[in-house]
Amino acid sequence: MLVVPFLVGAVHAGLAPTHLPLLICWIVGYLCFAATGLWLRSRRKPVYLRPMLTYGGICLAAGLVLLALQPSLLVWAPVFAPLGGISLWYSWRRDDRALGNDIVTILAASLMTLVAASAGRLGSVTTALTDPPLLGMTLAVALYFVGTSLYVKTLIRERRSRGYKHASIAYHAAATALWLILPWLLPESLRPPALTQGLLVAFFAVTTARAAVLAGRAIRPMKVGLGEIALSTVLTLILLLTW
Template identity: 40%
Template sequence: MSRSRAPGWVPNQHGAWAMLASPLAVGILAGGPAWVHLPLAAFWFVGYFAFFATTLWLKARRRPRYWPPVRAYAVAAGVLGLVTLAMQPRLMVWAPLFALPLGVGLWAAAARRERELLSGLATVVGSGLMTVVAYAAGPGTDLSRAWLLALVQFLYFGGTVFYVKSAIRERGNRRFLLLSVAAHAAATVVVLVFSPWLALVFLVLTVRAALVPPLGASPKQLGIGEIASTVVVAVVSLLTV
């Protein structure tokens, strides 16, 4: 890493991009687009940049070298957040819901436990909530559908946390593999209640969770598969939920 540039400016967690884009896109498409979605989307992504930079700063025991991107992204996110609220003040009602997942993520970084399951699932919760926020920002009025779509995002990305961990950090851990398969199977049963077609997609993901990790897929192969499955889950959920 170049000493002339502080770390934290560019997030290196490639899997986070799908987790940012999918809930936002699903919420916008389900509820209908509005001008406020432009600053909201910018706030969402810049806010993630601020979160990522802050986690690095906390992990580094608040070393000054890690502070510049925290400051820059926090200010930018604050401005974008104010613009969003100026256009749609009622969105402020959703802000408290993000406090817990955000707090867990920052605590995990400070404790250097950001790779643990709790931290990953907390991130999933925060991500999925954007489905409802993006929906509420548009002209849509069926919040019950928005929450169902958010639930699909929770279940899918929650399964992804188990799946990727079972294929990389916990590869060879049979108990964790079984836990991952069980989590996918449970998600399949849940979505079967309101969307048989989506349940079929989750059934395929359950089979994938059982078969792929023991084969030793590379991170690149896992990433390509995740992009495809994220799109499929989003499209099928929009069409059938």
């Protein structure tokens, strides 16, 4: 969820020097964010304070370098701040595994597709926001990872919940249908290439079948993770090689 959005946005736009400090900010910033969540959930135990401050310091240094190279990226701060605040609120409530928190963090992660692109050779935030293929890629990434959250819950925490199983299947089926009818919803200039659309329909159809067949089964978390790595790789290749 951290690597795919960054990689898709950066490669689509073209790699640039700004991507190195951005990557450091993104990865180390996430580690700081995770440590902060643990600190809040533990009711501010000192054991989590040192990693939080250490990661935060590294992230701040990389962020200053990034802003020196491309100050316009600061426009993304007001977008990410409320999403981060909502997620930390879930941690403070000791409810960080809630589906709502998953969706908030996935939306934030998916937006990195746009951020990485605006830090690349597209050159500006405005250009990134008006690039139809990039917006389509961001949508595909967000749809996939939200679906993954639902699917994984049907294998672990909500394995015996029929409601979660039905919600997961319905969500993946709706995502498949969206890509199937998308060309009829958009003007011709904004439509994805036929090959890309066909592959995305097939990809989300596979995730729908996966959600229907595997939900409720006792599958080891490592195997679940390896399966998601494989699907993430396939999605990345579809987006970067055909769009």
